[in-house]
Amino acid sequence: MSKYLVTGGAGFIGSNLVERLVEDGNDVVIVDDLSMGKIENLDCIPKKHITFYKRSITDFGFMSRLLITEKFDYIVLLGAVASVADSVDRPAETHSINQEANINVYETIRKHALRVKKVLFASSAAVYGDDPVLPKKETSNIVPLTPYAIDKFSSERYAIVYGKLYDIPTVCTRFFNVYGPRQNPESPYSGVLSIVQSCLKTGKTFKLFGDGEQTRDFTYIDDVIDALLLLLSTPEAKWDVYNVATGKRTSLNSVIDSFEKATGKELDIVYAEKRKGDIKDSFADVTKLKGLGYMPKYDIESGLKKYLELTVRD
Structure with missing residues (x-):
């Protein structure tokens, strides 16, 4: 049994990760201010294996004391304001959360020589920006278009540099477009697929920014959790960054069509101008992660099928 810290652990990806960690027999400490996460996301997880703190990761004193006291085996940094648009509106405030809070963790580990088996930082495909070369490799041009992408x-x-300089086993992921249960469609930060699903379920109008031909590498949450566990448990996966995706691209229009066929409902769509900072096309080269043994189990069809099966129970 190992002890994990998961920041943002009440969020979409975080709660799914915590659930799997507990299923595997681990104890997990969660830090989440619930500005994006929901405490209900943790309802299905046995409480004796989790400790929850409703605190901000920008409470540097609290975070440092927690790291020093608990002596975690593994640390997963998922806590963030996961919104490109929000970072454009509030760049200084989101910078404190999306960068400074993470540096505080690295610095506390360094200063107090904390022995951790792995620190995983969750980054984003947003770092690639609008460079037209596809697919996106970890060595592709980095063209951040927003404060969110810069901070990531x-x-x-x-x-990576702290890891190498101070011998801390760190690793980073670049998530592409993750979807699945517990993604909150009411949140302005939510993924587009959860919003489409909610609009079909409730009959609300879906606002589509652009023409719908933008493509993304939509990745089902179970594949993302598999990738995280693989990177956490593989000693040679350190001081490096890995794309986490399927390696395939799908247009938003195509996804909407699949949703409509699966539900037997037609989505009411209103079109709007493309948003500032939005990227036209994106999909990943996942050769590097596959080299560690990763193999995505879900394509867009099977992922949507499972997603709909699970959410229809809600």
């Missing part, structure tokens, strides 16, 4: 890339580099 900078936190990656801090993790």
Whole structure:
């Protein structure tokens, strides 16, 4: 049994990870201010194996004391304001959460010589920006278009350089478009697929920014959790960054069509101008992660099928 810290552990990806960690017999400490996460996401997880703190990761004193006291085996940094648009509106405030809070963790580990088996920082495909070369490899051009993307890339580099300089086993992921149960469609930060699903379920109008031909590498949550566990448990996966995706691209229009066929409902769509900072096309090269043994189990059809089966129970 190992002890994990998961920041943002009441969020979409975080709660799914915590659930799997507990199923595997681990104890997990969660830090989440619930600005994006929901405490209900943890309802299905046995309480004796989790400790929850409703605190901000920008409470640097609290975070440092927690790290020193608990002596975690593994640390997973998922806590963030996961919104490109929000970072454009509030760049200084989101910078404190999306970069400075992570540096505080690295620095506490360094200063107090904390022995951890792995620190994983969750970055984003947003770092690639609108460079037209596809698919996106970990060595592709980095063209951050927003404060969100700048903070993610900078936190990656801090993790990797701190790791090498001070012998801290760090690793970074670049998530592409993750979807699945517990993604909150009411949140302005939510993934587009959860919003489509909610609009079909409730009959609400879906606002589509652009023409719908933008493509993404939509990745089902179970594949993402498999990738995280693989990177956490593989000693040679350190001081490096890995794309986490399927390696395939799908247009938003195609996904909407699949949703409509699966539900037998037609989505009411209103079109709007493309948003500032939005990227036209994106999909990943996942050769590097596959080299560690990763193999995504879900394509868009099977992922949507499972997603709908699970959410229809809600």
